[in-house]
Amino acid sequence: MTEPRKKITLPYLFEKVAKGEPITWLTCYDYPTAYLQEQAGIEMILVGDSLGMTMLGYESTLPVTMDDMIRHSQAVRRGAPTAFVIGDMPYMSYQPSVETAIRNAGRFMAEAGMDAIKLEGGAAMADRIKGIVDAGIPAIGHLGLTPQSVSALGGFRVQGKDAALAKRIIDDAKALEKAGAFMILLEMVPDRICQLVTERAENCIIMSLGSGPHAHGQLLIYHDMFGLYPRFKPKMAKVFGNAGEVILNGLKRYHDEVIAKQFPQPENWFSIKDEEYNELKKMLK
Ligand code: KIV
Numbered sequence: 001m002t003e004p005r006k007k008i009t010l011p012y013l014f015e016k017v018a019k020g021e022p023i024t025w026l027t028c029y030d031y032p033t034a035y036l037q038e039q040a041g042i043e044m045i046l047v048g049d050s051l052g053m054t055m056l057g058y059e060s061t062l063p064v065t066m067d068d069m070i071r072h073s074q075a076v077r078r079g080a081p082t083a084f085v086i087g088d089m090p091y092m093s094y095q096p097s098v099e100t101a102i103r104n105a106g107r108f109m110a111e112a113g114m115d116a117i118k119l120e121g122g123a124a125m126a127d128r129i130k131g132i133v134d135a136g137i138p139a140i141g142h143l144g145l146t147p148q149s150v151s152a153l154g155g156f157r158v159q160g161k162d163a164a165l166a167k168r169i170i171d172d173a174k175a176l177e178k179a180g181a182f183m184i185l186l187e188m189v190p191d192r193i194c195q196l197v198t199e200r201a202e203n204c205i206i207m208s209l210g211s212g213p214h215a216h217g218q219l220l221i222y223h224d225m226f227g228l229y230p231r232f233k234p235k236m237a238k239v240f241g242n243a244g245e246v247i248l249n250g251l252k253r254y255h256d257e258v259i260a261k262q263f264p265q266p267e268n269w270f271s272i273k274d275e276e277y278n279e280l281k282k283m284l285k
Contacts, residue, residue, distance in 0.1 A: 004082065005038075005041070005082045006082065007081075007082045008043050008044070008082060008083055008084040008115075009084070009115075010084075010115075010138060010182060012043075012084075013043070013044075013084065013183075013205060014205070016043075016216075016217075017205055017216045022216065022217045022218060023043055023044060023205070023207065023216055023217025023218075024041070024042050024043050024044065024217060024218065025042070025043065025044035025045070025046060025207060025217055025218065025219040025220075026042050026044075026045060026046070026219065026220055026221075026222050026225070027045070027046045027047070027048040027050060027051075027054075027219070027220070027221045027222045027223075028045045028046070028047065028076050028079075028080070028222055029047060029048070029051040029054065029055050029072045029075075029076065029222075030055070030072065030075050030076065030079070031075040031076070031078055031079040032079065033076075033079070033222060034075070034076040034077075034078070034079025034080035034083070035079040035080065037079075037080055037083065037222075038079065038080040038081070038082060038083055042080075042083060043083065043084060044083065044084045044085075044086065044217075044219075045076055045080055045083045045084070045085045045086065046086045046088060046118065046219065047069065047072050047073045047076050047085065047086065047087055047088060047112075047114075048088045048221070049061040049064045049069060049088045049089075049090040049091070049147075049148070050088075050147065050221060051064065051068070051069075051072055052064035052068070052090075053229070053231075054221070054222075054223040054228070054229055055072070056068070060147070060150060061090070061091060061147050061148060062091045062148065063091075064090040064091065065090060066090060066093050066104055066107060068090070069087060069088065069089075069090050069093075069108070069112075070087075070107060070108070070111050070112050073085070073087045073108060073111075073112035073113075073114055074111070074112045074113075077112055077113045077114070084115045084116070085113075085114055085115055086114060086115065086116045086117065086118050086140060087105075087108030087112060087114040087116075087117050087118070088117070088118050088119075089101070089104060089105065089108075089117055089118065089119040089120075090148075091148045094119050094125070094128050095121075095125075098127050098128055098130075098131035099131075101119070101128040101131055101132055102131050102132055102135045102137075105117045105132045105135065105137045105139070106135065106137065108137075109137055115138065116137070116138035116139065116140055116182070116183075117132065117137060117138075117139055117140070118139070118140040118141075118142055118185065119132075119139070119140075119141070119142065120142040120146035120147070120148050120149065121141075121142070121143075121146060121149075122141075122143055122168070122169070122171075122172025122173075122175060122176065123171065123172050123175035123176075125141070125176075126175045126176060126178070126179035127179070129141060129176055129179040129180055129181050130179040130180055133179070133180030133181070134180070138182050139180065139181050139182070140181060140182070140183040140184065140185060141172075141173070141176035141181040141183070141184040141185070142184070142185045142187065143159075143169050143172050143173060143176070143184060143185070143186055143187070143189070144159040144160060144169060144185075144186045144187040144188050144189040144211065145157070145158070145159050145187045145188040145189075145210075146187070156188075156234070157188070158188045158189070158190065159187075159188055159189055160189045160190060160193045161190060166189075166190070166193045166196075169186070169189060169193060169197065170193070170196055170197055170200065173186075173197045173200070173201070173204075173206075174200070176204075177201060177202065177203065177204040181204060182203075182204060182205065183204060183205040183206070183207060184197070184201075184204055184205075184206055184207070185207045185208075185209060185219060186206060186207070186208055186209070186211040186215065187209040187210060187211065188209070188210045188211065188236065189208075189210075189211040190211070190212070191211060191212025191213070191214060192212075192214075193211075194206065194208055194211035194212050194214055194215055195212065195214035198214050198215050198216065205217070207219050209221075209236065210234065210235070210236025210237075220236075220237060220238070221234075221237060224237030224239070225237060225238065225239060225240045225241075226239070226240065226241055226242065226243035226244065227239055227241075227242040227243060227244035227245060228243055228244045230244070
């Protein structure tokens, strides 16, 4: 039997960065997938509010509530006991005030056993990050394409393509690092901007989602990796296996076999001994 993996901790993540070894990170929202990700050695798991789209079928992440996030975070924690699991703060769980942010970040830790939280936004959210970190909760920033602001950003598109916006991302990253974020995710930012942010980071791990290879590690959305999200497939998502197709074919076969009376077969049901059955028949007479 192989030894269970040791718990992934903050010092472990910083050691990986020091050694120049990329960190692996995926989204996950449920127990069986968390179990598989843990077995595969994935180091970090994001219980993203993207679950509003991938799991609940909403058009955006905005309707997701703290209670939704806590329920899914608990399931993921049960499936991946040693991964570094991050609770993603949903829309309006941190924007209203520093106190709201601290209280909701605390819920992720106390009720779901998360290792850290993530929230979206730059310098304007630095006081939320500081408040959360001062409360003893590790915090991750999220810059570039921030889905909770998709309307203000003009859609799901690359951010920081012109010099002025790229400078803003670089300044925002510094503001979040100064506020105490131990990690920043850059989503859909040009590769060289991500490289500049990574080179300038002093005590902060920079992660990339569609922002190129120069960060300290990579994040992907699990559903995009396996053909499990029917509405669109972002360019940055490599499909590592078409689970959606495999499942669809299995479902069609099940449908056809039931109709054709090929399923179930004796190995799929349970029987009763003849003597018990005969006794029962007598009782029913
Ligand atoms: O909710 C999520 O999965 C995210 C990713 C898009 C980074 O925040």
